[in-house]
Amino acid sequence: MRGAGGRRSGSPAARCALNARLKVLRGGRYEEYDVPFEPGQTVLDGLRWIRLHRDPSLAIRFSCINANACKECMIQVDGKTVYACTTRLAEREMRLEPLPNKVLVKDLVTEIAPPDERL
Amino acid sequence: MQTDVLVIGSGGAGMYAALSAAREGARVLLVDRSLIGRGGATVMAQMTVAVAVGEEEPDHWEHHLADTLKAGRGICDEALSRLLCEDGPACIREMDEWGVGWARNDGHLSQVHAPGHDRKRCVYVDFLNTGPAVSKTLRARVQRTAGIQRVGDLLVTDLALSGGICVGAHAVHVPSGAAVALAAKVTIVATGGLTRLYARNSASLNMGGDGYALALRAGAELIDMEFVQFFPIGHLAPRLVGMDPIMWDPFRYKLGGRLLNAEMREFLPEEGRYTSARDLATYAILKEVEAGRGSPHGGAWLSFQHCGEAALRAAFGPVIDRLAANGIDLTRQAIEVAPIAHYHMGGIRVDSDMRSSVPHLFAAGEAVGGANGANRLSGNAITEALTFGRRAGQRAAALAAKAPLRDISPKTWDRARPTLNAAAAIVELQKVVNRDVGPLRTASGLKRALAHLASIDVDVPAPRGGLDPEWIDLHDLRNMRLVAECVTRAALAREESRGAHQREDFPEPSDAWRRRQTVRLAGSEVRVER
Numbered sequence: 001m002r003g004a005g006g007r008r009s010g011s012p013a014a015r016c017a018l019n020a021r022l023k024v025l026r027g028g029r030y031e032e033y034d035v036p037f038e039p040g041q042t043v044l045d046g047l048r049w050i051r052l053h054r055d056p057s058l059a060i061r062f063s064c065i066n067a068n069a070c071k072e073c074m075i076q077v078d079g080k081t082v083y084a085c086t087t088r089l090a091e092r093e094m095r096l097e098p099l100p101n102k103v104l105v106k107d108l109v110t111e112i113a114p115p116d117e118r119l
Numbered sequence: 120m121q122t123d124v125l126v127i128g129s130g131g132a133g134m135y136a137a138l139s140a141a142r143e144g145a146r147v148l149l150v151d152r153s154l155i156g157r158g159g160a161t162v163m164a165q166m167t168v169a170v171a172v173g174e175e176e177p178d179h180w181e182h183h184l185a186d187t188l189k190a191g192r193g194i195c196d197e198a199l200s201r202l203l204c205e206d207g208p209a210c211i212r213e214m215d216e217w218g219v220g221w222a223r224n225d226g227h228l229s230q231v232h233a234p235g236h237d238r239k240r241c242v243y244v245d246f247l248n249t250g251p252a253v254s255k256t257l258r259a260r261v262q263r264t265a266g267i268q269r270v271g272d273l274l275v276t277d278l279a280l281s282g283g284i285c286v287g288a289h290a291v292h293v294p295s296g297a298a299v300a301l302a303a304k305v306t307i308v309a310t311g312g313l314t315r316l317y318a319r320n321s322a323s324l325n326m327g328g329d330g331y332a333l334a335l336r337a338g339a340e341l342i343d344m345e346f347v348q349f350f351p352i353g354h355l356a357p358r359l360v361g362m363d364p365i366m367w368d369p370f371r372y373k374l375g376g377r378l379l380n381a382e383m384r385e386f387l388p389e390e391g392r393y394t395s396a397r398d399l400a401t402y403a404i405l406k407e408v409e410a411g412r413g414s415p416h417g418g419a420w421l422s423f424q425h426c427g428e429a430a431l432r433a434a435f436g437p438v439i440d441r442l443a444a445n446g447i448d449l450t451r452q453a454i455e456v457a458p459i460a461h462y463h464m465g466g467i468r469v470d471s472d473m474r475s476s477v478p479h480l481f482a483a484g485e486a487v488g489g490a491n492g493a494n495r496l497s498g499n500a501i502t503e504a505l506t507f508g509r510r511a512g513q514r515a516a517a518l519a520a521k522a523p524l525r526d527i528s529p530k531t532w533d534r535a536r537p538t539l540n541a542a543a544a545i546v547e548l549q550k551v552v553n554r555d556v557g558p559l560r561t562a563s564g565l566k567r568a569l570a571h572l573a574s575i576d577v578d579v580p581a582p583r584g585g586l587d588p589e590w591i592d593l594h595d596l597r598n599m600r601l602v603a604e605c606v607t608r609a610a611l612a613r614e615e616s617r618g619a620h621q622r623e624d625f626p627e628p629s630d631a632w633r634r635r636q637t638v639r640l641a642g643s644e645v646r647v648e649r
Contacts, residue, residue, distance in 0.1 A: 038358075040357060042360050051542045052540070053543075056542045060588075063157060063323045063324050064323050064324075065322075069163050069251055072154060085360060085361070086360050086361040105586050113272065116269070117154070117271045119299070
């Protein structure tokens, strides 16, 4: 994912042809994306790759990109609540869903602001 | 919506401005394009805060000012630098009362000697937790303060003007796509900097220069736009997640990390090796890479192998475990580092009351240009956010007390939706700016960047109903293109090298250039003046 606005330069040495199949729950149905990655890359990297190369309408929420400082990118991966920015991509099928206990805004974005901070 | 004081952006500067205006009795509306108090640069700052509280050794704000002016390479706006240094201690003590948890040593505030300072001056929160602690403390304070209404997911697209006066802003409610008018007696822009323009950056997603674009289109002047600070030892490899890429600096000066080239030789001069300013260290690393002595990924090696596990653990505790989770064992391996876009010295031109050149429009924090000249001193960013936020809030509240509120109606959009993938266009812009408007510049590279920017034809259409990520990308691309043009034109005009602005074709500083450039918009043309 060289140059995807990330913080690293691509590494020719480390570039391997790994593939993750991301099944993303979008408005009631799953859409599948085959995402190429290098060891060490994250689910958030994969989602950003999809927006650049497959479908820019995919909605995700994140701010600090991968410092795990903003805590905005919480989703479920394989039924477990995680931060997309620190969960590593793996060479298998991974199921991505919005948080189940929050109001859905779109795709993987849920209403996570405190109620008195909403319009 | 209506308010006395509208604050755009909820990082350290915006939250402190909101608190300060509310304390003066103003009704405040604090808005953010994402969540309140989670984005921006403050929450990302894992490092230290420069402030002359003199708890570790005797100090005075005048010494802090002298270091700030020296680092700024002769072109600081001294009134702003002075405000930062003089008001810093009061803000840091106030944060202490609010429970931020500054690290302590025998009962007094612990202060470290960060690069560019003449003494131990920088407070921090362990372990590498300064920014998150500052954000959390301000967030809690803002939540408890009557008179501050907080609204997240509200993206400001334009400032509203009436007779040349700023009367609030136009926004889009991100989850619904609805246009929202924000009528305000006074508006404070606290949207941070522009480091998202660069492919390698240490910024949050929202640091695409929004505030500069808003102010510019409203008729305000920007200043010092060519000065983008590159943090010399940003993490490069191996892949590191869950941590700020600029985390290595405190490691380096607490433990004496060794910065090595491909020949495993230290290349910074021995004198001042750990205290050299950021512009000099950035330049030195890039010159090693250029000479073929870079690390495999195009940076330098940083090694702590001489420190031993006990020393590492004592200094950084749980951070060592987070590194282990990334497969990094500092006792066994060196890591690779390289310069990374980190902070913008330039910004909206304001006076020492934080007033821009547009009546009733103020700015605060990194959105302001001038306090740090051509190169910011380590630790000054949070101090700037807090002191400028406090001042802006006070002065905005005073003005709002005697200003009328004017009605504004929601903006309508009449542009057709373009077909480009704006997310991909943003990535391309970041690559070009990183390559051609980065730490080492030439006229030909800068002109190549301008040609690329001119080729980006972006109009922002009406948002679709519901969350519309493509519309957000179009909005961001529009602002990033405009702000990148400001940086590039200012960099092309400055035919010398000074601080963070290094021209390969004009490698020396010039006395004739010991001055500042302003940027303004004339119609759709970006004009640089000096």
